[in-house]
Amino acid sequence: MRKIRKFSAPEPSMRRLPAYLHVLTRLLRENRLYVSCTFISNELYLDPTQVRKDLALTGIVGKPRVGYSVQELIDKIKAFLGWDVQRDAILVGVGNLGTALLGYQRFRLYGLNIVAAFDKDPRRIGKTIFGVDVLPVEKMPNLALRKKIDIGIITVGEDAAQEVADLMVQGFIKGIWNFAPKALIVPDNVIVENAQLSVSLGVLTSKMKLSETEKDTV
Amino acid sequence: MRKIRKFSAPEPSMRRLPAYLHVLTRLLRENRLYVSCTFISNELYLDPTQVRKDLALTGIVGKPRVGYSVQELIDKIKAFLGWDVQRDAILVGVGNLGTALLGYQRFRLYGLNIVAAFDKDPRRIGKTIFGVDVLPVEKMPNLALRKKIDIGIITVGEDAAQEVADLMVQGFIKGIWNFAPKALIVPDNVIVENAQLSVSLGVLTSKMKLSETEKDTV
DNA sequence: TAGATTGTTAATCGATTAACAATC
C-alpha cells in the first residue's frame, strides 16, 4: 500500500522551523557536521521530542548516536519552508513599512524577490526605492499576470487592503502576505498569511499586563 | 470562597483579539451600539463559540438576545491587551525596519510611545528620525532606567541582538519586542515576544509549497 | 559491547467545537 503523502503540517511546527535554521546556520559557520535534537532543544529551550517531530516533517533521517547532518538538515528545512526556490513578489503600499520591506536584504535568504512596487499616491509613483520601481497600482494585475508573480505583499492601510487583495486575485497571485489590519476575503485557492504588527505587540503587552496584575495581588 | 484570578490566557485567543478590535472600531464608526458574537464570527470566519470564549477573557458581560455593547467591548479588549495605558519604549537598531517602526503612526493606538532610538553606527547617531533622536547605544541602559522605560524594541542584526538584550535587562526593561532572528536569553521576569518576519513568511511559503505539491500529485 | 540518540507509539494536556440551559 502506498504511503499517503501529508498535505498539511501543524502550524506551530512551521513557526519553529526558522529558529532551527538560525541555530544550524551558526553551526555550519563553526564547521560542525552533525547535530542532535537535544543540542537544538537546549539552544532554543524546547522539548527535544518536539524538535525531533518537527524535523521529521522535513523528511530528514538521522543517525542514532550521531544526530543529523547539519548541511542536509538546512537543505531539508529550506525545502520544506519553500525557501529553496526563488519566488517573485510585488508589494503594494510604499509607506514606511513598505519601504522598509523593499530594503530588507534578508529576504534573499528566503527566496523572496520583490520585482516591483505599487502605490496610488502620485508623489510616490515613478520613484525607485532600493532599486525597485514604484508604479501606479492599476498596472499591478497585468504585470502580476505577465510576470507570473507568486506573492503579493500588502502594506497599505486597512481601508484599501481589500481592494488591493481583489486586484492581486485578478493578477492570479497565489499567496498574499498581509500587513494591513484587515481580514481579507479571497478565493479558496489563494493563501493569505497575516503579519499584523499589532498581533505580536498585543501578545507582549497583554503578558506584561497579566504579570503586573499578578505582582499587585501577591 | 474567593474566585481565583487567572494569570494567564491562551495565546491563540490573545492573537485573535486585535482582529475583533478592527471589526468593532468599524462598527463604532457606523454608530452601532450592540454586536453579537455571531456577527463577529461571520466577519472573521471564526467559530461563534470561540469568539464568545475569547471575549469572556476580557471580563465583558453580554445581554442575551442583544449582544455586547460595542463601546464597552472595545474598552475591555484594549484593557485586556494592555492598550489602555501609554507605555514608553526605546528602539535599538535604526536600519530599514527600525526606521519604519519609528514612523509607524498606528502604534499610538496601542499605547506604544517610542521616546528614543539607539544605534552603534556613528553615521546614524545624532540624527532625528520621525521626531525621535538617535543616541549611542551605550547610553541606553541609563536612559531606560532614568525614564522608567517599559518596552525595548530590538531591530538590530542577529549578531548584536543578545548584547542589546543584555543592555535592556540592565536598564530594567520589562518587555522586549524582538525582531532579530535570534533566540534571546533573559531573566524570568523579563517578557520576550518574537516578531521575526521570517516566521510569518515561512508559514506563507510552506503552505504555498504544500498546495503546489498537492496539485502535482492529483 | 554499552550507551547515546533516533524514531515511534502512548499518554497527557490544552484549545476548539458541540450541546444545552439560562436569560431577557
Add this chain to the structure above:
DNA sequence: TAGATTGTTAATCGATTAACAATC
C-alpha cells in the same frame, strides 16, 4: 410569550510530552 443570544459544561480534536524499542 417565543426566540435569539449569552454563558457554561461536555465532547472532540490536535499538539505536546512521556515512554520505550530500534539502531549504530
